[in-house]
Amino acid sequence: MAGDHLNEDLQKNLAAFLNSSPDCILVCDAQSLRYLYVNQATCDMTGYSRDELLAMTAPDLTGQSPEVIQESYRQARLAGERGYTDEPRLIVNKGNSRRGWWEGHFGYQVIDGRDVVVIVSREVTRRVLAEQSATRSRQIYAALSAANEAMIRLSSPDEVFQAVCDAAIDSGGMTTAVLLMPKPGSDLMEVKAMAGYGRDVMGSTIISINPDRAEGTGLNGTAFRTQRPCVTDDFLKDQRTAHWHRMVRDRTKLRSAASVPIIREGRSVGTMYLCSRERRAFDEEIIGLLVRLTDNIAFALKAFEREQVRREAEERAHYLATHCSLTGLPNRNLLSDLLEQAIASVNRTGHKPALMFVDLDNFKQINDTWGHDTGDRVLEQMAGRLRCVLREHDVLARLGGDEFVVLVQNIDRHEYAQRVAEKLLAAAQDPVQVDGQPLVVTLSIGVSLYPHHGENHRALMKSADLAMYEAKEKGKNTWALSGDDKQWDSASEIMR
Incomplete structure (x- = not known):
């Protein structure tokens, strides 16, 4: 009798202990997946009464498929006495008013010939x-x-x-x-x-x-x-x-x-x-x-x-070092580089360059009479006119003052150099208009041909410069080939 009384007390105390546990404790039939026991914490967490829970299956409560639940139970059986702890799962209560992460530990037991799974589920929301x-x-x-x-x-x-x-x-x-x-x-x-x-x-x-x-x-x-x-x-x-x-x-x-x-x-x-x-x-x-x-x-x-500011400043400095600040045309430094490149490419392309020195006749008189501001505007307009009659890949440069230079990139026949010079002369025929004042400007052009008048950029520049003075001596508003005009014939033979 004393042993039976002790057993009854133990059972009561055990039931009270399980109900006072903050963890959810459930016992589920491994075959039917119906719950056989749930403690009070399970009711509090899920929002279901004990009777409601005992009428439910594990898939009803967890929302998982029977296959997923049976796999968890299988893992618990294989784990033996130590049991199996599943990954935390997000659980929502009956009224969707509470949600949290719960981690379940599954232990597989055989009680009175029935396979059951004891589930102890602990809230781990903070940890997760x-x-x-x-x-x-x-x-x-x-x-x-x-x-x-x-x-x-x-x-x-x-x-x-x-x-x-x-x-x-x-x-x-x-x-x-x-x-x-x-x-x-x-x-x-x-x-x-x-x-x-x-x-x-x-x-x-x-x-x-x-x-x-x-x-x-x-x-x-x-x-x-x-x-x-x-x-x-x-x-x-x-x-x-x-x-x-x-x-x-x-x-x-x-x-x-x-x-x-x-x-x-x-x-x-x-x-x-x-x-x-x-x-x-x-x-x-x-x-x-x-x-x-x-x-x-x-x-x-x-x-x-x-x-970007540094790069723009660098580009601006390079531009100023290689271009005329008034007209934006290449200056002497850049012209020399471009002429050297044109000479270096002759063997590869077969195209020979020509150089033309262009001087504005009587420009000093315009400056003296009308002032330097007017002279600058004449230079700007004349630069635009000369640029318009050249091909895109030809180069118009300004050396300073009223001196321009044209680099014609490829002269296959000497007659083309003559046509270019005549186009330049024609570009200056109409008076330049500055503030409604027509100003007559003519050109004197000196021409040098590679390689007849020089095999490097210095020689070609010198020859064209000398030819420009020959054009002035001929009365201005004309062009001249470096040396005697009769050299056209010999130059023609060289280029063919």
């Missing part, structure tokens, strides 16, 4: 969320590293924008990554780069930075104006994103989103917009990493701008 956050942090760290590496090796802002979006998807675990900037002269934002899911949605989405427009009240517009990150943990229930709910609901599985401003020198220049299929994907640590990422984007933009 911490693990998920740590995983996301590692992913964003990886994305930050990949983006920084891209910024070092890429050579344009657009390349960097796309690399950052790609890194957010490939390394950061995001569903969608978009970089947005305002359109010039508009309050609308445009996509500068994008990676991941939802291109069709973004292609038809209007986003503004204007708070007076519905399209400007969302995460991106707010982040841009406030210069602070904007986060939503439930996109489809957030009133800030209400304007886009209908568009997103049927076309994406968006759960959470964040917009982080890109700030340069105290002002917003764009936003980095990220989306995830997970809720609570953007905690403080993740946002802190994303702020670092956008800061690095701003730094890269500044570096590109400095490099």
